[in-house]
Amino acid sequence: MPLFKRLLAWLRPDAARPLTQVWLAALWMGLLANWPLWQQLHVLPDVPPGFIVAFAGMVVCATGAVLSLLAWPRLVTAVLVVLLMASGALAHFIGSYGIVFDTTMVTNLMQTDMRETLDLLSWQLLLSVVLLGALPVWWLLSRPPAPAQAPAWRVGGNLAAFALGITGTLLLALLQFSALSSTVRSHKPVRYMVTPLNAVYSLTAVSVRSRAAPLGPPAVIGADAHLLPRAEGSKPPLLMLVVGETARAMNFSLNGYPRNTNPELAGLPVLSLRQVTSCATATAASLPCMFSPLGREAFVDLKERQENLLDVLQRAGLAVLWLDNQSGCKGQCDRVPNSFTNQLPRGAAPLPAGLCGHDELGGECFDEALLHALDQRIAALDPARLKRGLVLVMHQMGSHGPAYFKRSPPDLKPFQPECQTNALQICPRQHVVNAYDNTLVTTDRLLARSIAWLQKQDRRFDPGLLYVSDHGESLGEKGLYLHGMPYAMAPREQTHVPMILWVPDGGLLAASLQPGCLAGLRDQRVSHDHLFHTVMGWVGARADVYKPERDLLAGCRS
Structure with missing residues (x-):
């Protein structure tokens, strides 16, 4: 009987636990918020359906693995709220315009102004954010506080979940290695469409690069700059x-x-x-x-x-x-x-x-x-x-x-x-x-x-x-x-x-x-x-x- 209860607990995990929440969020974002990616793969003539299923599993496992490291009671809610809302917006822009979020796009967005931002607002964006972001956020915020757990057990559980996610990602990649390498090589935009992992990576890369940039004025170029002599009486350019x-x-x-x-x-x-x-x-x-x-x-x-x-x-x-x-x-x-x-x-x-x-x-x-x-x-x-x-x-x-x-x-x-x-x-x-x-x-x-x-x-x-x-x-x-x-x-x-x-x-x-x-x-x-x-x-x-x-x-x- 105790063994049966433990198995039942695995099948029906406590939704108040941070580790459960991050994996449910990974499942939601990996499968639903990535609908532009699945749509793109579906219309490609050289991509078998089995690969799409395996690739979806890879995205869920990789997302869950990364989030498992952040599954702490005072941190997880804020992280998931931001990622879920962002995933709803990203799904709209990727699905509507076919754009991707690499480091150049992130830099461009960071330097935009209010006029350009307003041009991007629409009812379609609001609907995507509500359905794919606000809805799971409402569910998340309605959960009771996480049950008490010894820090050592929480660290061990998070690391085990991380290892499980990485292992699942690698196994699925090995099983579909031929199709994966061919698809990524032939259809490069696919790698930039994974939500929200790619956007988080690009944002992090831009932040690291900006912090690494040297402070102070830019390096001088053309220190010897001068004008060629003009004929007397000639007009300046x-x-x-x-x-x-x-x-x-x-x-x-x-x-x-x-x-x-x-x-x-x-x-x-x-x-x-x-x-x-x-x-x-x-x-x-x-x-x-x-x-x-x-x-x-x-x-x-x-x-x-x-x-x-x-x-x-x-x-x-x-x-x-x-x-x-x-x-x-x-x-x-x-x-x-x-x-x-x-x-x-x-x-x-x-x-x-x-x-x-x-x-x-x-x-x-x-x-x-x-x-x-x-x-x-x-x-x-x-x-x-x-x-x-x-x-x-x-x-x-x-x-x-x-x-x-x-x-x-x-x-x-x-x-x-x-x-x-x-x-x-x-x-x-x-x-x-x-x-x-x-x-x-x-x-x-x-x-x-x-x-x-x-x-x-x-x-x-x-x-x-x-x-x-x-x-x-x-x-x-x-x-x-x-x-x-x-x-x-x-x-x-x-x-x-x-x-x-x-x-x-x-x-x-x-x-x-x-x-x-x-x-x-x-x-x-x-x-x-x-x-x-x-x-x-x-x-x-x-x-x-x-x-x-x-x-x-x-x-x-x-």
Whole structure:
């Protein structure tokens, strides 16, 4: 009889015990909160059903093993509440948009602002959090206090449960080793979809990396930065560098897209480069990389913080100004004059109502607000530096999703009907594309009006414009939306970005270039690796970090 009672106790464990709670939570999160993972594996043609069952067992065992180490009465409840609620949210984002939570995505989320966060809120998210998170949390919080147990027994039980979970994971992995290795190798996103283990690992890795980063100012680069001498009487350069957001090159009509997404630029003497690759697939990773002289491969291995392009240009003696209409410059403008569109200089006229403050925008401004009060902003800069030249960086909100419909004003929506929600997966794909393409028409008008403003500066400066997006975007191809996929497995939609140059005839730069040479760059394979050096060459700045072989214009100079 005592033996029977013990067996019954194993089959009906006390739900008030922390160890029981963590394993029930592991079962819930492993099987239910990972529904996007099971759905993804189910549709793969080369994945047998038996492997899916075994892989689910591995996820449950691994999750239970990790949580067993945290199964302490004063700790377990808080840990499980956080993980269960997070799992509900993760299941929504992974299942709805096909995104994954690696270290780059975690960094991007940590640097986002309230506007971008609000764009991600939806009834679908709330439902997922309630069903997969709040429901088990309510059950957990309604349990009675854990029964008293000697510390030695609790430590021994937790370690035994950990060992059992690890053993189960390894046994299942060995039984399905062939299918496991093949699936992980052929379908790499699968490894980033395990909830919540992968998110916890990525968050921990980012935290450790940030703590390991050296304190103090970034390492100096280009200490010898200087400007090349100009001919007497020549005008200083003015380069407007427009950093686009989430624009993909394949949707630009300048690059052959059948829809007219560039109606105004098509009538201007601009050059669109068609084979440009981004540094990364998310703003937080791409911006620091594209403003670095190292190039993507070397930048990924960089262990310390370094100065960037704007520091070198300022050290050379140029005036530098960063204007932002998004969530910030990710540290790139920290040591140069910078401002947001809604931070107007003293004496400037208020922003027009049509540009900012719509209720549906949550106070957001359309990108054209970047041009407002531009003359007053420039007048506030150091006049001695302005005499040497100016690099003006404008950081767009661009095509930032998922609420694409918010990124274009009412008079610039030629493609209808458009998706009017951030729940992209419930819209017909063509409606999503319509909303996205409308954002590109809005960018087209911004660039055209920027060129018009630059043309008015030619009495004082030698103007030019360079536009390049930070990364691309998935619009439902292969079930993927938005961006942020690990670079090694990212689809081309997220890495193929537009780059547009405007070099006006009659300017010093145009006069220094061989006739017709720029057109030869149209289909040349280039990347963000060229940005630092092309800008340096464009404005006549030099330093030991400048590499002429990465300057797109160097080969065209006479």
